[in-house]
Amino acid sequence: MKIVVDQSKCCGHARCNAFAPDLFELDDLGYxxxxxxEVPAGMEEAAQxxxxxxxxxxxxxx
Ligand code: F3S
Numbered sequence: 001m002k003i004v005v006d007q008s009k010c011c012g013h014a015r016c017n018a019f020a021p022d023l024f025e026l027d028d029l030g031y032x033x034x035x036x037x038e039v040p041a042g043m044e045e046a047a048q049x050x051x052x053x054x055x056x057x058x059x060x061x062x
Contacts, residue, residue, distance in 0.1 A: 001038075001039040001044050001047060001061060001062070002038055002039065002061070002062045003023060003024075003036065003039060003047055003051065003059060003060070003061060003062075004036055004059070004060045004061075004062055005024075005034055005035050005036070005037075005058055005059050006059075006060070007031070007032060007035055007058070009056045009057065009058035010031045010032045010054075010058045011031075011056055012026075012029065013054065013055055013056065014026060014030055015050070015053035015054060016032060016050040016051065016053055016054050016059060017050070018053070019046060019049045019050040019053050020043070020046035020049065020050035022043070023037055023039065023043060023046060023047055023050060024050050024059075032058070032059075039061075047061060048061060
């Protein structure tokens with residue numbers, strides 16, 4: 001499972017990070033700082049929850 005973030009859509013809501021801080025790192029301004037992350041085993045549910053929490057639909061799970 002892989003997370004792909006369209007950083008151009010990120011508005012800094014930080015909801016992804018609230019649900020899965022280890023997967024969705026933020027920069028100093030509060031915008032998501034990652035574009036692609038391989039999801040470690042056991043973190044799939046957190047990845048799905050974090051992705052689904054983004055109101056901008058900036059996160060895709062592959
Ligand atoms: Fe950005 Fe969405 Fe996360 S707007 S900080 S990717 S919740």
